[in-house]
Amino acid sequence: MLKAEYRQRGPVPQDVIEAVAFEKPKLNQGEVLIELLAAPINPSDVLTLTGEYGMLPPLPAVGGNEGVGKIVELGPGVNAPAIGQTVLLPVGCGTWRTHLVAQADKLVPLPNEADPKQLSMVSINPPTASLLLSEFVELKPGDWVIQNAANSGVGSYLIQLAKIRGLKTVNIVRRESLIATLKEEGADVVLVDGEDLAARVKEATGGAPIPLGIDAVGDTATGRIADCLAEGATLVNYGMMSGKPCKVSPASLIFRGMTLKGFWLAKWFENASPEEQMAVYGELTKLIACGKLKAPIDSVFSVKEIKHAVALAAGGKRNGKVLVTA
């Protein structure tokens, strides 16, 4: 049994994490042993390794915040879930590990027939995309939304969810080669970022007002999204792929009445009622299980290959999510 552990944080994330062997733990009353099926490496996981994230676990820690596994052994007094049942791993438990012990009665069972790789990504990116579309501006079918980093995990889910809700999306990417893929996912407009972005967006949308902008990049990219927005619009930042502050002109804020806010799923969790959380996750799990919502996967690595997996996830050159499996 292996776990991907880090004992310190540092600027090169693959340098601080390593696969460490551990003994098969003894199961106590009410516990089960789960074998990992799949766990993604999210941008927030990389920022947790480098120490740049807003919430850092005490050290040493095991990487990974979400994933799915299957029950492989039942401890004393446990009748369910059955051996072989697919279950959601508890969020934040350190999911990059071949095996995990958990309390049986806390586990959420998932459909065994659904693709566990797709299900493994349900807890973080899909609710982020869903809530970015619902928490800030009241949108109605036909309304436009613009986002950058449109080929990210969140970006891809956002395109698909917007399509399901009848919204139209302008998607900004850095490479021409991504355009076709995003259009297949349901993107209405895909444009390569650049100085004349606002003019090209206006042309592509026929000048339709865009009340919601979504930024995961920061730096001047934030300002270029701001320049595309309607008067009184809201711009939401949820990531910092550039590693630099968001730059927006006072003209956008003062003369065009824009509001700039941030979104953090962890904070939403703190404030949302269990019913609100269930509503969001219930819808997303169903959509993923039936194949209506999915994310591109670049590659899958075993826990013992964790350094390669993290290096690839942290670099810019991938076409989809990097997953970890047992």
Place this chain on the structure above:
Amino acid sequence: MLKAEYRQRGPVPQDVIEAVAFEKPKLNQGEVLIELLAAPINPSDVLTLTGEYGMLPPLPAVGGNEGVGKIVELGPGVNAPAIGQTVLLPVGCGTWRTHLVAQADKLVPLPNEADPKQLSMVSINPPTASLLLSEFVELKPGDWVIQNAANSGVGSYLIQLAKIRGLKTVNIVRRESLIATLKEEGADVVLVDGEDLAARVKEATGGAPIPLGIDAVGDTATGRIADCLAEGATLVNYGMMSGKPCKVSPASLIFRGMTLKGFWLAKWFENASPEEQMAVYGELTKLIACGKLKAPIDSVFSVKEIKHAVALAAGGKRNGKVLVTA
């Protein structure tokens, strides 16, 4: 009779404006002739000359957006205001002129015994300061507010209004030499801007949470104010003295839940009811007339010296407002 006119906009504001003679106009039914007592040169006036402001009048135009004058001649059918009465000039009429014709029944009379120089600044900076304190965050006595450009016109009014309302202010300036003056105006804390600002603010306030930040500078100064704010705070930008975009970290927005907004008095005017406007201006006029609210004045120029006046107002080296008089 002279008016300060510009026929084009350009990067050096004193180059585009000049004093131009005009004939004494004939007064029509219901009109009066007003002689200028005082009109300030506000930062927004300078940005209007350079073309950087959010609302630009058609050319040619007369500079200046606010001021006070006294009635010197009554046209046919006019009984009031009386000759010698101090009146508020209509906002946006082009106030840098020795004389102005106006409809008598549209004029707001002001107390003749009050200082016309102080009254001339009532229309723009004081309501901006007042509304920055009231429109964004519900503050109660004892709450802290932080602002930069604290020695500006708005900054000075904000210090005084905050004091009157029982609020505490942290005031950020660029020069040590300004500290004593601002403390005399009622500032609780005055600090010189710099990289370690957040730590120094924390020390000066005993770590009290600051729910409202006010930025008139942009660039990295915006981010330094952001770093001083409490979780869930609002940061309002109303100016761009640096000429550069506002820079705020995604960490402030995402992890600390900050909202960045803009404030524009012209937009507030569009949306506020006449009653709301009267309430704000009534209070401010009273406070200015009785000397409880005042702004430092650097110097007073006649209309024929407009180029010198604008050059001084546009430069960084002044200690108060530059005014124009007949």
